[in-house]
Amino acid sequence: MPYVVTEQCIKCKYTDCVEVCPVDCFYEGENMLVIHPDECIDCGVCEPECPAEAIVPDTEPDAEKWLELNREYSLQWPNLTRKKDAAPEAEEFKGAPDKFEKFFNPNPGSGN
Numbered sequence: 001m002p003y004v005v006t007e008q009c010i011k012c013k014y015t016d017c018v019e020v021c022p023v024d025c026f027y028e029g030e031n032m033l034v035i036h037p038d039e040c041i042d043c044g045v046c047e048p049e050c051p052a053e054a055i056v057p058d059t060e061p062d063a064e065k066w067l068e069l070n071r072e073y074s075l076q077w078p079n080l081t082r083k084k085d086a087a088p089e090a091e092e093f094k095g096a097p098d099k100f101e102k103f104f105n106p107n108p109g110s111g112n
Contacts, residue, residue: 001057001058002035002040003046003058004037004055004056004063005032005033005035005054005055007098008094008095009032010031011031012086012087013028013031013032013086013109014054015080015082015083016050016051016083017050018046018080022041022045023041024079025039027074027077027111028079028109028111029073029105031087032054035074036070036071037058037070037074044057051086051090051094052090052095073106077108078108078109078111080111
């Protein structure tokens with residue numbers, strides 16, 4: 001049961017989750033993070049750390065589409081192992097609906 005990052009991360013990109021991950025399974029896109037599902041050890045420490053509530057277990061309803069997106073982009077984006085500042089617009093977009101359709105960006109972030 002890996003954890004996955006959902007659309008609530010888009011345009012927020014809080015990285016509190018990265019700081020607590022014991023296996024460094026987060027990868028950074030330009031405006032969101034993803035979790036590599038084969039690297040995630042299902043410990044769950046990241047889930048309560050996310051201010052945007054963007055991390056869920058893959059057993060949640062509708063998590064399957066996020067599992068595939070997390071898998072796809074974790075193979076393309078750079079690994080992120082240290083906390084960074086959130087996106088400048090994070091508070092404005094926290095909890096906004098339909099962020100994937102409106103704002104998803106497939107470009108990689110800078111990683112570290």
